[in-house]
Amino acid sequence: MVEKEIVDSLRNLHDLTKTINSSLRIEDVMKVICNKTARLMKAEKVLLFVLDEKESTLTIHSKLGFMDSDLPIKQFHNIQSFDHCIVHKGTVITMDEVLAADQHQSLRQTMPFLFDMFFAPLEIQGEAYGLLGINGESHEFSPVELEIFCSLGSQAAIAMENANLYQKLHKTFLHTAEALAEAINSRDPYTGGHTRRVQNYALQMAESIGLNMEEKEALRLAAILHDIGKIGIDDAILRKVDRLTAEEKRKMNDHPLIGAKILGYVEEMKEVIPGVLHHHEWYDGSGYPDRLAGELIPLQARIIAIVDAFDAMTTDRPYRRASLAAEALDILDQNGSSHFDPELLTIFRTLQTYVK
Ligand SMILES: [Fe+2]
Ligand SMILES: [Fe+2]
Numbered sequence: 001m002v003e004k005e006i007v008d009s010l011r012n013l014h015d016l017t018k019t020i021n022s023s024l025r026i027e028d029v030m031k032v033i034c035n036k037t038a039r040l041m042k043a044e045k046v047l048l049f050v051l052d053e054k055e056s057t058l059t060i061h062s063k064l065g066f067m068d069s070d071l072p073i074k075q076f077h078n079i080q081s082f083d084h085c086i087v088h089k090g091t092v093i094t095m096d097e098v099l100a101a102d103q104h105q106s107l108r109q110t111m112p113f114l115f116d117m118f119f120a121p122l123e124i125q126g127e128a129y130g131l132l133g134i135n136g137e138s139h140e141f142s143p144v145e146l147e148i149f150c151s152l153g154s155q156a157a158i159a160m161e162n163a164n165l166y167q168k169l170h171k172t173f174l175h176t177a178e179a180l181a182e183a184i185n186s187r188d189p190y191t192g193g194h195t196r197r198v199q200n201y202a203l204q205m206a207e208s209i210g211l212n213m214e215e216k217e218a219l220r221l222a223a224i225l226h227d228i229g230k231i232g233i234d235d236a237i238l239r240k241v242d243r244l245t246a247e248e249k250r251k252m253n254d255h256p257l258i259g260a261k262i263l264g265y266v267e268e269m270k271e272v273i274p275g276v277l278h279h280h281e282w283y284d285g286s287g288y289p290d291r292l293a294g295e296l297i298p299l300q301a302r303i304i305a306i307v308d309a310f311d312a313m314t315t316d317r318p319y320r321r322a323s324l325a326a327e328a329l330d331i332l333d334q335n336g337s338s339h340f341d342p343e344l345l346t347i348f349r350t351l352q353t354y355v356k
Contacts, residue, residue, distance in 0.1 A: 003231060003262055026163035030062040033132070033156045038064055040148050043134035047117065048156065050130040051079065058098065058131065065135075072110055076103065082121055082128055092118040092141060092149065093131065120153035122160065129157045177224050184231050188238050194311055199223045201307035201351075208347050214271070222275025222300045226308060229259030229276070253288050256280055275300030279308060284338040295341075302341040306332065306348050309340075 034046040045065035049058040059075045078100035082093050095114045096104065108115060113135065122130040132153045141149065181195045202223035206216040230238060233255055237248045244252060260277035263269040278292060278301035285293030297305075313328035329349055332340060 026160065027062075029159040029163060030156070033152065033159060034062050034064040037132060037134060037149075037152050040152065041134045041136075041145070043136060045113070045117075045135040047133040048122075048130065049119075049133070050160070051122075051128055053128075061130065070111075070113075073107070078103070082119075082131070092120060092146070094118065098131070118149075120149045122153050122157035124154060124157045124161060129160055132156050174220070174224070177221060181224050181226075181228055184228060187235060188227070188230060194315065195224055197311045197315075198226065198304070198307050201310065201348075202303055204351050205303045205307065205344070205348060208351065209344075218271035219275060219300050219303060221269070221272045222279075223304055223307070225259065225263065225269075225272060226276050226279045226304050227255060227259065228262060229255035229257065231262070232258040253280070257289050272300075274298035275304050277301070279304040281305070282339045283341055286338070297341075302344055306340050306344055310348070 030048055034048060037046050038044065043065075046063065047060060047066070048062040050061045051058055055077075056079045057075055057077050058079050060071060063071065076099055080098055080100065082098050095107075095117065098119070099107065104115075117133040117135050118141075119131040119133040121128045122132060132149075134149075178195055178199070182192070185194050186192065199220055202219050203216065206219050211219060233252055237244065237252055240248065256277050256279060260273050263273050263276060275298065278290065278297050281287035281290065281292045281297045281301060282305075283294060283297070283302070285291050310325075310328055310332060313331060314325055332345060333349075
């Protein structure tokens with residue numbers, strides 16, 4: 001695969017993902033739906049349930065106007081089907097119709113308000129995804145109110161489906177990026193699965209140091225694509241078992257620059273470049289390509305440097321056997337202050353998965 005093809009596939013996949021709507025975080029959307037419902041239906045309390053048809057459960061997903069303590073039970077079982085549209089029926093749904101009769105009595109004691117609420121199904125083309133509920137005195141809804149309530153239910157269902165589709169698409173994008181990186185790595189004498197492992201270690205680090213969602217995703221992609229620039233390195237150098245000559249080493253050391261250049265063609269990969277470009281910098285400033293030192297090395301790159309070295313040490317190479325995790329950690333520690341960020345290294349050590 002040539003550089004241009006990689007750029008095109010990454011760009012197309014990313015564009016498609018964006019088209020579906022990259023800002024569609026299900027939690028944010030549901031919050032907007034709850035607020036809109038409260039305003040349009042003049043309700044102070046709104047509940048949004050998600051249906052799991054297979055398990056026949058309804059789970060509270062979002063709430064407005066309720067305290068956590070108001071909702072001691074979050075999931076209900078043995079749900080009766082409610083896939084009718086309220087506009088056709090001219091009516092709204094109540095909990096008595098949805099919950100199995102044997103739950104009514106105890107629920108009337110713990111959450112009596114549920115039975116005074118009215119619900120619209122989250123429905124697209126006859127398929128129910130959940131329920132949107134509002135509080136209210138028992139009254140006849142006017143046809144207009146029914147229409148609004150029903151369309152809010154449908155909007156919530158569409159938003160939910162969009163968010164699910166986006167997540168699936170994003171997963172596909174990651175898998176493709178991963179397959180691409182792994183195909184490039186397979187030219188290298190690495191044991192298979194390097195990309196996946198480096199990604200997993202990086203994500204665990206992200207979790208430990210509390211990166212936010214966006215930072216975590218950028219780190220994940222940078223970890224997946226860190227060696228993508230090896231596409232531009234000759235097999236003769238990449239697969240050479242003997243020591244590289246100075247000239248070969250110089251060419252090999254270009255791979256972070258080539259990787260950054262490839263990703264530079266894809267606007268959406270902007271956040272990923274620092275990790276790819278600087279994953280071979282050393283903490284003491286003796287690395288490449290820019291001889292950055294200390295915290296001037298982007299965080300992504302400092303993390304990738306550690307997890308990349310750890311994985312390289314714990315997998316077999318043609319010229320040596322793999323070290324055990326504990327040995328590898330000790331070797332990393334010995335190089336701690338010169339090569340790696342010592343604080344991040346300490347955190348990596350505490351990730352119990354590796355210290356066996
Ligand atoms: Fe590398
Ligand atoms: Fe690597």
